[in-house]
Amino acid sequence: MTGTAEPSLSELPLRPELKGEEPYGAPQLDVPVLLNVNENPYPPSREVIEDLSRAVGEAVATMNRYPERDALALRADLADYLGHGLTADNIWAANGSNEVMTHVLGAFGGPGRSALTFVPSYSMYPEYARNTHTAWLTVPRRADFTLDLDLALRSIAELRPDVILIASPNNPTGTATDLDQLRSLCAAAPGVIVIDEAYAEFARPGTRSALDLLPSFGNLAVSRTMSKAFAFAGGRLGYLAAAPAFIDALRIVRLPYHLSVVSQAAARAALAHAPELLQQVDALRRERDALQDWLLATGLQVAASDANFVLFGRFADRHRVWQQLLDRGVLIRETGPTGWLRVSVGTPEETAAFRTALTDILPDNERLTDD
Template structure:
């Protein structure tokens, strides 16, 4: 039997490891930042009805431009923009379907962006520790990954961002806001400063945007007048749609024109389009669980601090906490209790997703048992 080492793969892929979050069946899974709340029953029925209707014509190719879905996504983002703009006293810049693109998860969105604007001989600047798929997707597209250095407490100041952009002159800049795996918020000033410091593409990965403070402006508010800015979002987290695989972006219409050059034909199935459009029609019900998740996140942060750990500020659906003497040992101790969280390889740190109230209780009770007194 041959091995990977025997195959004639690209030289720049040799020695790399694929994305590898553990997939274990345990009673409490808090390791991959899923929304652990199930989709409401009435919403699930509506989605099933939409998918069933679409199945009648599934012998035909889907709408290649997924117009109905793009209209729904634009309407959803516009509702958020109205709230953000009112809170900040900013003018509203309405989005249309022309500003929207979608794909099979935000990972495919990022891949298409790098296929269009990255590639061999080009580079992307990121700031680790950050979303582990950013350098993996860069490698897969032959784009050089440039690791910038964060400030204290995993933050990125405008000056730090500008210094790294000017020092490395990348073809793309990737930000994660809030950052994964640290949960650290990113200021709009940092994004704007990085954008002004380059004439290339700036991407803000806002997978966890809905878990931030209500009404606080996001990178969406910066799109007007910035044709090289891309804001990536997902339905996996706040919409509890991880298994459906629907990511999307908001940007200048020319960005979508660029991605059409690299996307595969009919890349979004008719069933995916139907399911996502139906879910968006029930956005208030789908997002009702977000406040509960934020509450459980904050509850974990308080209790972890009481136990002597150092949780970082988080505007996501997870907590990174330091002060762990032996992360691997603690990971195993929790796993023995059928609770899985994430050991990211950051010395003396672990990450835990906010679950339901009962899941959060199980985690905190286990932490109380295993924390040395």
């Protein structure tokens, strides 16, 4: 006999729209080469670890008290990192960009409202909408995964979404959206618009951030994360920049004391090491570009990436390719449009292992063509 009753999920009064749904999540498997969730493969240096440990140790001494509710010191540090004349009043932070987006949909979405994005895009977006009872709308991207601006503007005028979400660089394709296109979309948005720049630090030189548009649009927010560039995926810290009134709207829907003293202290300590950590970004960017060139040389199709991953294909049976790589100790992601696979950029040794495994199985797998 167990300590609780054991009803099946179907016997519980689950919300109707959640019936049959599966929890979000990529496979977490114990294999030698993990290249499936776009993590930074480089652990923090000893100096970073020591500083984080010191900061967390000091924070722990105050754990009998609630954390500073609005994380003002952390928000000020994030504003300093972003620049662009931003202050703490322009920044919101939460437990990963996932919680930031949930706050956005909680404040500006909801029953009778809608959110729109351009697909393929991040697979969590429709879940944010579902969980906040926000109607979910999509508009297709072009075959090369760029935005069709005319179609986008027509769709916005027709659908009148309350929230527009645009990932740039996009996940899972890695595609960055031109700043002039983003400016047009901001001007057309009838509600709020969020440019999700989770991978912005990895963008190729000359790729401009939507942060440049903040002075012109009060309905715009630009979201970021420390998970990727700062090798802080385990720290769970996401944030966005927007007008102070936008931030105030998010403060209404956030849960009390949502960021622990440990999260705030660790994030501030990591931000103090930004120059060192961004050197890793430079190395990953070079590794990404070399990986794209190699995949193209094998005759595969590759989506031009401004992120720390590469989408490649196209395979008649992508799951078979995924499984064969896994059988050789390499875990990548089966995601995106039919026939495509996504591989995160790892260390040179991890990328070499991926190349070796893929080379071994390519002759045994049929490829799709555009004919």
